[in-house]
Amino acid sequence: MNYICGAFKVTDKKQIAKDIYDMRIHTPEVANIASAGQFIHIKADGFFLRRPISICEIYKSDGEIRIVFEIRGKGTREIAKIEIGEDIDIMAPLGNGFDILASGSKAILIGGGVGTPPMLELSRIYGENSHAIIGFRTADKVMLSYDFAKNGSTVQVCTEDGTTGHHGFVTEPLKEYLKQENPNIIYACGPRPMLAAVIDIAKEYGIRCQVSLEERMGCGVGACLGCACRTVKDGEEHLTHVCKDGPVYESDEVIL
Ligand SMILES: Cc1cc2nc3c(=O)[nH]c(=O)nc-3n(C[C@H](O)[C@H](O)[C@H](O)COP(=O)(O)OP(=O)(O)OC[C@H]3O[C@@H](n4cnc5c(N)ncnc54)[C@H](O)[C@@H]3O)c2cc1C
Numbered sequence: 001m002n003y004i005c006g007a008f009k010v011t012d013k014k015q016i017a018k019d020i021y022d023m024r025i026h027t028p029e030v031a032n033i034a035s036a037g038q039f040i041h042i043k044a045d046g047f048f049l050r051r052p053i054s055i056c057e058i059y060k061s062d063g064e065i066r067i068v069f070e071i072r073g074k075g076t077r078e079i080a081k082i083e084i085g086e087d088i089d090i091m092a093p094l095g096n097g098f099d100i101l102a103s104g105s106k107a108i109l110i111g112g113g114v115g116t117p118p119m120l121e122l123s124r125i126y127g128e129n130s131h132a133i134i135g136f137r138t139a140d141k142v143m144l145s146y147d148f149a150k151n152g153s154t155v156q157v158c159t160e161d162g163t164t165g166h167h168g169f170v171t172e173p174l175k176e177y178l179k180q181e182n183p184n185i186i187y188a189c190g191p192r193p194m195l196a197a198v199i200d201i202a203k204e205y206g207i208r209c210q211v212s213l214e215e216r217m218g219c220g221v222g223a224c225l226g227c228a229c230r231t232v233k234d235g236e237e238h239l240t241h242v243c244k245d246g247p248v249y250e251s252d253e254v255i256l
């Protein structure tokens with residue numbers, strides 16, 4: 001695994017929704033080798049264990065990466081205190097990213113809550129050949145919908161309480177979309193029940209699907225077994241490390 005560990009400057013930071021922060025980090029070394037779907041492991045002041053956050057966008061020419069994260073507990077609360085001009089201590093890029101199909105291929109990007117950020121770099125790659133369906137609990141948690149549109153993706157926002165967009169889960173618009181369109185691949189990241197439902201739909205329509213798992217993590221580099229996940233390959237069950245073997249898996253490999 002080829003990764004860099006160090007302190008890098010935060011060049012931009014803003015709050016974009018309730019408890020949700022958007023940061024840019026100047027790290028040419030990481031930007032140069034990172035790919036869509038990989039993550040960074042961030043040191044939170046006062047905590048031994050780092051916190052994993054997906055790479056949301058990669059700006060290779062500026063030598064920067066973008067992350068978008070929600071304050072969930074004490075670790076992310078500390079990370080959100082890091083201001084523009086201060087250093088953030090990261091290990092990155094970690095894990096295996098998404099497979100990118102040949103130019104002209106059509107992709108569906110499914111994001112659930114904090115599973116939405118890693119879909120944005122895919123939207124930069126697939127542009128108008130991508131359709132994003134992103135779901136949140138409620139309107140004040142909605143993030144990044146304009147960023148997907150700026151990249152050329154068509155976007156459908158869903159909220160569980162119906163406060164904006166489609167009232168319900170991402171799976172309903174996904175099924176509607178697949179009745180009319182025949183994409184080459186579905187990418188998904190979000191809560192496990194959402195991933196399980198998306199995987200079933202992909203199977204029903206015979207479409208390749210890659211999912212990214214947001215497992216709790218310890219070391220982030222395959223040394224502690226903190227992120228073990230059961231997978232199947234060639235009919236045999238294996239125990240894999242989400243941090244090292246994932247977080248991206250083919251949908252028919254994961255046991256959720
Ligand atoms: C590969 C990967 C990529 C991720 N990318 C992002 C991202 O781009 N943006 C983002 O906002 N979050 C992302 N997460 C989730 C993020 O890592 C957790 O929210 C964070 O570690 C919580 O730390 P904390 O100290 O603030 O909360 P804690 O005090 O550790 O936990 C607070 C609450 O969050 C839950 N929680 C903690 N870790 C996870 C997890 N991994 N998955 C689900 N629930 C969890 C706990 O069960 C608890 O209920 C990602 C996780 C992984 C594994």
Ligand code: FES
Pocket residue numbers: 216217218219220221222223224225226227228241242243244
């Ligand atoms: S987090 Fe330690 S093995 Fe994956």
